[in-house]
Amino acid sequence: MSNPVSRIPSPGAQRIDRRFAALKAAGRTGLIPFVTAGDPSPEHAVALMHALVESGADLIELGVPFSDPMADGPVIQHASERAIAKGVGLAGVLGWVAGFRQRDKDTPVVLMGYLNPIEIHGYARFAAEAVQAGVDGVLLVDCPLEESAVLAPLREAGLRQILLAAPTTAPARLEKLCEAAEGFLYYVSFAGITGAARLSTTDIAARVADLRAHAKAPVAVGFGVRDAESAKAIAGFADAVVIGSALVERLAGAASAEEIAARVAAFLRPVREALDAR
Amino acid sequence: MPEIRDFHAFPDAQGRFGQFGGSFVAETLMAPLAELTEAYLRLRKDPAFVAELDRDLTHYVGRPSPVYFAERLTKHVGGARILLKREDLNHTGAHKINNTVGQALVARHMGKTRIIAETGAGQHGVASATVAARLGLKCVVYMGATDIERQKINVYRMKLLGAEVVPVTSGSKTLKDALNEAMRDWVTNVADTFYIIGTVAGPHPYPLMVRDFNAIVGREARAQLLEQYGRLPDVLTACVGGGSNAIGLFHAFLNDRDVRIVGAEAAGEGIATGRHAASLAAGRPGVLHGNRTYVLCDDDGQITETHSVSAGLDYPGVGPEHAFLKDAGRAEYVGVTDDEALAAFHLLARTEGILAALESSHAVAQAIKLAREYPPDGIVLCNLSGRGDKDVHTIAAREGVQV
Numbered sequence: 013m014s015n016p017v018s019r020i021p022s023p024g025a026q027r028i029d030r031r032f033a034a035l036k037a038a039g040r041t042g043l044i045p046f047v048t049a050g051d052p053s054p055e056h057a058v059a060l061m062h063a064l065v066e067s068g069a070d071l072i073e074l075g076v077p078f079s080d081p082m083a084d085g086p087v088i089q090h091a092s093e094r095a096i097a098k099g100v101g102l103a104g105v106l107g108w109v110a111g112f113r114q115r116d117k118d119t120p121v122v123l124m125g126y127l128n129p130i131e132i133h134g135y136a137r138f139a140a141e142a143v144q145a146g147v148d149g150v151l152l153v154d155c156p157l158e159e160s161a162v163l164a165p166l167r168e169a170g171l172r173q174i175l176l177a178a179p180t181t182a183p184a185r186l187e188k189l190c191e192a193a194e195g196f197l198y199y200v201s202f203a204g205i206t207g208a209a210r211l212s213t214t215d216i217a218a219r220v221a222d223l224r225a226h227a228k229a230p231v232a233v234g235f236g237v238r239d240a241e242s243a244k245a246i247a248g249f250a251d252a253v254v255i256g257s258a259l260v261e262r263l264a265g266a267a268s269a270e271e272i273a274a275r276v277a278a279f280l281r282p283v284r285e286a287l288d289a290r
Numbered sequence: 291m292p293e294i295r296d297f298h299a300f301p302d303a304q305g306r307f308g309q310f311g312g313s314f315v316a317e318t319l320m321a322p323l324a325e326l327t328e329a330y331l332r333l334r335k336d337p338a339f340v341a342e343l344d345r346d347l348t349h350y351v352g353r354p355s356p357v358y359f360a361e362r363l364t365k366h367v368g369g370a371r372i373l374l375k376r377e378d379l380n381h382t383g384a385h386k387i388n389n390t391v392g393q394a395l396v397a398r399h400m401g402k403t404r405i406i407a408e409t410g411a412g413q414h415g416v417a418s419a420t421v422a423a424r425l426g427l428k429c430v431v432y433m434g435a436t437d438i439e440r441q442k443i444n445v446y447r448m449k450l451l452g453a454e455v456v457p458v459t460s461g462s463k464t465l466k467d468a469l470n471e472a473m474r475d476w477v478t479n480v481a482d483t484f485y486i487i488g489t490v491a492g493p494h495p496y497p498l499m500v501r502d503f504n505a506i507v508g509r510e511a512r513a514q515l516l517e518q519y520g521r522l523p524d525v526l527t528a529c530v531g532g533g534s535n536a537i538g539l540f541h542a543f544l545n546d547r548d549v550r551i552v553g554a555e556a557a558g559e560g561i562a563t564g565r566h567a568a569s570l571a572a573g574r575p576g577v578l579h580g581n582r583t584y585v586l587c588d589d590d591g592q593i594t595e596t597h598s599v600s601a602g603l604d605y606p607g608v609g610p611e612h613a614f615l616k617d618a619g620r621a622e623y624v625g626v627t628d629d630e631a632l633a634a635f636h637l638l639a640r641t642e643g644i645l646a647a648l649e650s651s652h653a654v655a656q657a658i659k660l661a662r663e664y665p666p667d668g669i670v671l672c673n674l675s676g677r678g679d680k681d682v683h684t685i686a687a688r689e690g691v692q693v
Contacts, residue, residue: 077592078591078592079461079587079592079593080461080466080467080470080578080579080593081470082315082316082470082473082474082579082580083315083316083318083474083477085474086460089460090460093460093461096592101589101590101591101592102590102591103590126577127314127577128576128577128578128585128587128591128593129590129591129592130591131575131576131577131582131591132574132576132587132589132590132591133591153316154314154315154316154577154580155314156313156314156315156316156317156320158304158312158313158320159312159313159314175317176316176317177317178316178317178318178320178321180318180320180321180322180480181317181320181321182321182324185320185321200317200318
């Protein structure tokens with residue numbers, strides 16, 4: 013698949029690439045927290061994003077709530093349901109990114125979610141609004157490479173399409189994914205839904221080493237990273253670590269901006285320290 | 291859309307029916323779907339597999355099912371002849387078994403030892419538990435908690451057949467949520483597990499495979515009509531939730547351009563009330579459960595909760611081939627309300643001695659409307675997709691009767 017983004021520089025594309033280049037230069041492993049936009053509270057959505065950065069996030073994955081999150085486990089599904097019940101939608105999420113950008117011009121933001129909200133919003137309209145808001149990339153769980161022709165307007169607008177690779181991915185497909193990778197390649201470290209199961213570190217290490225040798229973008233590892241210890245185990249062989257369900261679980265029910273910031277710090281700082289202590 | 295010459299040429303190799311269909315799934319499912327596609331495309335051309343399936347359909351399912359002239363119903367309505375394709379007479383009481391027998395054979399050929407399924411009304415769950423028991427496979431059925439409540443008899447039937455029924459309490463606690471949960475199970479247990487999807491939705495190759503296994507309904511009916519009446523029907527009708535019984539009847543007739551095709555969706559309390567499940571009549575193109583199709587969703591793209599008196603039609607999406615037939619102008623899709631379906635249920639019971647499933651009662655209601663549009667020598671062929679025993683409690687409760 014052709015990849016026009018790599019030829020058309022855009023602020024968003026540069027933001028993700030610049031961040032990974034800086035991490036590499038400093039010899040650090042990137043920390044990518046995932047939160048569901050609007051959970052635990054829509055009023056503090058922007059404050060939560062700043063709190064993530066203050067506690068060591070290098071890039072933010074912001075989940076766009078969807079009613080039928082097929083690939084997610086119960087933790088993220090319930091976070092989505094809570095957010096939707098409070099009226100959170102794509103327009104609101106883009107507004108929060110724009111709000112975040114008023115103070116933070118450097119931390120890349122990737123929207124993670126499912127295709128239908130964007131399909132209904134309209135691909136071209138979404139692309140324009142997302143770039144305007146300061147979004148840098150999208151990770152659409154139910155849009156594999158084979159179906160990504162519909163995302164052409166997003167790529168043309170300069171948004172990176174973050175692709176996923178999995179332990180079940182066949183070698184021939186892995187080659188295609190490595191070739192098409194932009195921004196970063198997200199390696200799902202086990203065959204299951206988000207937030208379940210255990211890692212087999214040696215197994216993942218071999219797969220990720222192979223991916224890093226071939227992929228045209230850095231490799232982030234996620235799905236099943238729960239704490240400082242499991243993050244550290246991965247840090248040795250990945251460019252970045254994604255941490256989602258465990259964080260979302262910790263944030264559930266936090267009522268004030270202070271409490272959100274405190275919970276983020278308590279959870280994320282030890283992870284950051286573990287990654288840096290390597 | 292360009293003129294379609296051959297409706298039997300779909301889907302293409304990517305599982306697309308025009309702009310609909312495809313494989314909109316997480317990366318973790320791409321490999322198992324590729325494995326399934328490869329196995330199924332090989333088996334559907336394998337004479338030994340086809341012969342094995344034919345034997346099961348004849349001796350286990352009880353095919354062919356008759357085409358029955360509903361003479362007293364026809365007289366009562368006072369229009370064209372109403373013929374019923376009696377899928378309610380199959381083993382387990384619905385068309386669903388055509389598909390599960392086929393998929394279970396595919397599972398066995400692929401060496402899988404565990405079957406999972408989602409179910410709404412429970413008919414597909416029962417049909418899956420049935421074939422799993424027969425082949426000695428472990429079976430887990432995901433079912434929305436709301437549906438478990440309104441289909442207790444079928445839940446118990448599944449348990450009697452040795453299946454584990456897992457209640458799904460997320461979202462609207464109905465069919466769509468059961469499908470989400472089954473998909474999650476599959477992602478986690480792909481090595482030994484075969485997912486029997488019960489309708490012509492989901493990612494490629496399911497819409498193709500489930501259609502193929504149900505297409506026997508239309509093939510038989512077409513031959514039966516030619517043999518018994520010397521002609522094809524004027525119009526076909528069937529109920530459409532996910533759309534498997536409907537595509538089963540329609541498919542053999544798609545290239546018979548003179549045969550009109552009408553799908554009956556669940557209009558619930560009326561499309562204007564918003565409490566319905568008419569994805570084609572009132573929805574818009576979107577992406578749900580692995581394919582692009584018509585869906586019911588709000589302006590934020592969130593899938594909306596549906597309503598129908600029949601659990602089997604209570605689904606916010608629809609098979610992509612139906613979306614394609616609608617946009618190609620080959621089939622019409624109209625809404626039938628809860629009340630209309632119930633009236634048809636009672637009328638069929640009193641005039642013909644047949645208790646139809648609430649799902650199928652939507653098709654009967656539509657057949658009655660269509661019969662009035664045609665002269666007495668016309669023929670309306672209606673798919674009576676399932677029997678109504680499972681719905682007796684629902685109907686009694688709705689009509690304030692203590693059973």
